[in-house]
Amino acid sequence: MHIEIQRNADMSITNQIYHSVLDQIRSDFLEEGSPLPSVRKLSKQLGVSLVTVVKAYQKLEQDGFITSVQGKGTFIKKTKKEVVEGKKGSSSYDWQLSVEDYLPRSQFARFHQVPEKIHLSSSMIDPGLLPNRYLEQEIHRMLSKNPRVLSKYGEIQGDKALRQAMVEYLQKMNLSTDPENILVTNGSQQGIDLIARTFVGPGDVVVMEAPTYPGAIDVFRGRGATILTVPVDSEGMRVDLLHHLCDKYKPKIIYTVPTFHNPTGAVMPTKRRREILEIAESTQSLVIEDDPCSEIYFDRKPPAAMKSLDKEGHVIYLKGLSKILAPGCRIGILAASGSIFKRLLAAKANTDLGSPLLTQKAIIPFITSKRMMDHLKKLRIALKIRRDLVLDILSQHAPEEVSWFLPKGGLNIWLTLPSWMDTNHFLVETKKEQITFLPGAACYPADQENHHLRLSFSYMNEQPLTQGVTTICHLLQSAVYLKNKQGSSPHF
Template sequence: MHIEIQRKAEISLSKQIYLSIIDHIRSGLLPEGIQLPSVRDLSKQLGVSLVTVVKAYNKLEQEGFITSVQGKGTFVNAETEEIADEGHEVLSFDWQLSLQDYLPRAQFARFHHTSEKIHLSSSMIDPGLLPNRYLEREIHQILSKSPRILSQYGEIQGDTGLRNAMSEYLKNFGVAAAPDNLLVTSGSQQGIDLVARTFVGPGDVVVMEAPTYPGAIDVFRGRGATILTVPVDANGMRVDILQNLCDKYKPKIIYTIPTFHNPTGAVMTSKRRRQVLDIAQSIQGIIIEDDPWGEIYFNKKPPAAIKSMDHYGHVIYLKGLSKTLAPGCRIGILAASGSIFNRLLAAKANADLGSPLLTQKAILPFIQSEKIMDHMTKLRTALKIRRDLVLTLLSQHAPSGVSWVIPQGGLNLWLSLPSWIDTHHLLVEARKQQLTFLPGSACYAVEQENHHLRLSYSYINEQLLHEGTTRLCNIIQSEITSKTAHHSSPYF
């Protein structure tokens, strides 16, 4: 179990240990019943006092994450009853805990693919809304005309034709990037990872929005970064708080999702985009501008990308195509310039020697034609219908005390529940009813915000959306009723 201690952070050491262990548990890196290091061993490993570890363990036990058994040790959600031995050999992998890893958390992966019937947890688009038949025909034609393509490596930077086409496509977002300044990645997630492994090391300061995309948190935490957070309001990242943090800490990276923010759906105003860029320039820092679904707007087009105003190479712009076009192709585009681009290209070479050529060739004709614009228009219409359905159902069935942000684009709704509700507890009940969502705590890098959840309306059809949203409201209502009855009991 790897715990990164940041002694210059404003969070106490005991809270850092506490938060890290929670991240490990919620990521599945510490499974139920596994034994934690003793207080003495962990204090020695981390170079902190016994009292510091005791405080962390006590808080974890108070909140039900761990159980201490006298004379045996401390366990993750340990069972107190002995399991009867029926003569079968029980294989144990506990020895593997002695192998040091460097994974502080990996929460997002646990909610990306689930077995539940009503899948509201991951921001994916219904396969029925994607151009599957077209891409199937393209792949058949490519293999028919160029059967050797499967025995060829593509360019590390990405197929030249695709980069030329994407250079033109990005102009729709105000991004003027020459093909030589574009890098084809295996989705936006790899783009984030390339930036992190190139520029972020232990102790480097990264500023992120709170809440934000869990996959990015996982990557930066994995690099040992000191993460500072800036809250998001209806107009995006709070620039006043960002300015104060940057004045004090001079972060290396500012990670932001300014357009249809994940998970809240907020859109950063043009003024704030300019201000964020000015701040980055003043501290000689890098902005990672993540734009997974800027095309999915329901009323008016969002403001131009921050990258459109960048004249000195401070912005690394990530445009994902996996969500809106072909998840199975895993294609993303990274736009950068100067030596930053050269170093990211070297990191890409180290990572995988280039993304698969077949999938790049498969989507190229679609991007070069007008079909992509027609597809995006139809996608906006279909997803707006689904968003409106969920909004209507929430207004009809959500109990008092539940609020939500109305997104003007994107794939998600952000719900806030009464502060005493833990959405992880709701998820247990939801899964019993074949329903899943993303607990909001996964979207916070530092804060322990447990009373939010992200509902993705883009993946399942309208019938399942109706069933799932109604069912979710009933689960929340039952939790509120149960808590209210418990607190009003004369025996409480």
């Protein structure tokens, strides 16, 4: 079990150990019933005192994540009786526990594809709302005209015709660039990973919003970054607190989702975008501007991208097409300039020698036609209907102790529950009803807040969406009732 200790971090070493073990439990790296290193072994491995490890283990046991068995050791807690008594039997794969890895967490993947019928945990779009038939026809047409497209490697930077098409697409969003400054990626997630593996090493400071997109947390934690967080308000990242943080530390990266922030849905005004860019310029930092779905607005268009204000090449802009067009194509773009771009291009070459040519070619006719704008218009209407449906159900059925942020675009609604509720435990109850959501703790890079959850309204159609949200509200009502009646928190 690999734990990265950052001795200059604001978080105590005890809490770092606690959160590292908890992250690995929630990422399913540590299976239920598997043993943890002894206190003595872990303290020697990390170069910390026995007392420090003991306190971390005691907190994990107190919070119900591990259990100690006298004379046998400490194990990941399991409800089955045989684990409390000690592990019985042995798998032929048990030897693999001795192979050390360097993955501190991978929480987001657990909620991306789930077996539950009512899937509210991942911000994907209902396949029925996407142009599947048109893209299918376009692939057939392309293969019949040019079957050798399957026999060719694409350019590492990405197909030039697609890069030119994306330049024109971004211009409609008031963002000017050129094909030479665009890199085609396998979705935005690869863009984040390329930036991290190129510019982030152990101890480098990365500033992130709290909460933020959990897939980005997973990547930066995997690089051993020192992650510092800035709270989010109704206008995105708090610039006053960012100023204070950057006065004390010099961040390598500032990561932000300024438009329909994931998970809260906040939209950052132009003034604040400009202020963050000025901070980056003064500290010689890079800004990663992650833009997964700025096209999905319900009232008016959001402000232009921060990248449109960038004159000195501080902003690396990520635009995903997977969500709004074709998840199976896994296409996104990265826009940067200067030597920053050249180094990212080299990282892309080292990673996969270029994205698949077939899927790149397939989407070009669509994004360059009027069909793309018509598709986005219909998508906004359909998703606004679903957002309003969820808001209406919450208004009617959620306990008054529950609050939520009103998103003016995007795919998610962020709920805040009473502070005594832990949504990781609440998820166990909703799964019994075949319903999933994203627990808020997954969205916090450092000190986790457990009383939030993210509902994604974009994937399920109206009937299961109504059933899922209504059931969640009823379960919350029951929990609040029991709390008020018994004076103690329900056991979930």
